[in-house]
Amino acid sequence: MTTIDNRTETASSADKLLTVDDLCEYLVVSKDYVYDEVRHGRLHASRIARQLRFRLADVVAFVEANAVTGSDL
Incomplete structure (x- = not known):
């Protein structure tokens, strides 16, 4: 039997x-910007206890998807 107190694993920063x-x-x-991006489906979030939570991996993917080049400025 395993309990949370006996758990030896630690979550990585990506988790x-x-x-x-x-x-x-x-x-x-x-x-407002964050809520708007979530509302439009451009930023992934999870709802936990009626509050939004974001995985760092999803945030990094969002930033990379919105990267611009010199010609985009």
Whole structure:
């Protein structure tokens, strides 16, 4: 029998879930921007306990998908 207290595995930083506030600080954007991106399906989120959470891997993919080149400026 395994309990959470006996668990020896630690979650890697890629598995860490970010809150909306964490994400806003990380991307230096407003909460409105984050909610808008989630609402339009451009940023993946999970709803846990009625609050949005973001996997770091999904955030990195979002940033890479929105990368611009010199000609896009």
